[in-house]
Amino acid sequence: MLLCRRLHGLPPQFVVSAAVRSALASKKGVVALESTVITHGLPYPQNLETAKLLEDTVRSEGSEPATIALFDGRIHIGLSNEQLARIAESEEAVKVSRRDIAYALNKGVVGGTTVAATMYLAHMAGIRVFATGALDISADLIELMRTPVTVVCAGVKSILDIPKTVEFLETHSVNCIVFGKRNVFPGFFTQETQARAQYCTEDLNEVVRNIEMSENLRLEAGTILACPIPDELQGDGQIIENAIQVALDEAK
Known part of the structure; x- marks a missing residue:
């Protein structure tokens, strides 16, 4: 009940995927993943391959991955394959730490979240574990x-x-x-x-x-x-x- 209130009480800039919402509601394990490794850590297409491998690894252990990234003025908690590909291919993505979240949202840019930003946003969404x-x-x-x-x-x-x-x-x-x-x-x-x-x-x-x-x-x-x-x-x-x-x- 507390988690449901937390999700419903999130600012409108948050977009939590259906898979992550379902996992949180059923008390299934959810693991947050950062996105700077995708936007800044590796070149394309290795970055996309790595992102998918990380998510598959989390799923293989019985949990739901929640890769976190910013784009279109929204904070996305849990990405589709198409969204992963979008941020992986972006040549203008910016690195987003906690201090940069508001600026990146206002600009509507593609933002890869650092450890600090991912921790903060995961906590707001009720996610307790983050792997990096x-x-x-x-x-x-x-x-x-x-x-x-x-x-x-x-x-x-x-x-x-x-x-x-x-x-x-x-x-x-x-x-x-x-x-x-x-x-x-x-x-x-x-x-x-x-x-x-x-x-x-x-x-x-x-x-x-x-x-x-x-x-x-x-x-x-x-x-x-x-x-x-x-x-x-x-x-x-x-x-x-x-x-x-x-x-x-x-x-x-």
Whole structure:
């Protein structure tokens, strides 16, 4: 009932797809997905292929994907294949963080939502979980401090100072959980970094209980569920990580 009131009470700029509405109403899992990876992260047609693969992956686990994007002066929560293709092909799409939402809507442009914007809009629509690649030093971190959405990711981008980033998050009451055997924060391309997380677990039910307790207590901060890169990809990830470190050293 509360969720129905939330959906009906959304501003008129929101367009929630029928599939997402149905999933939320039936209490089926819904996973928000950002769209900057489509508009700015990859070239066409790889961006469209990746977007469809991400959505198919969510569906294969029994949940409904809700890719979020802006176009035609509306906030779209859940996209059709035609809409995915439209934003993937757009050559004039803009990157939209939380601060840019109003401007992008007024201009009617195609907007790819960042982590911060996706978190905020997902929360408004009653979506509790958001999956992305990795976190950045940006408004993303600030949004995690004030928006109670669980962000499933592969850690923090390797080009950043990961220990300081994790320290910042924990200082600002963002719950950081590693989904694995060790409480070592992953680094996107690698399973472990020098940063330590407060908690780790391999029990998904424990993660759910932690999230629900945070919501019940109205802690009003996000939760990061950091999932290390799979073992079979660790080798390639280490090659990329080594190349990044060489480039950073040369840039100093």
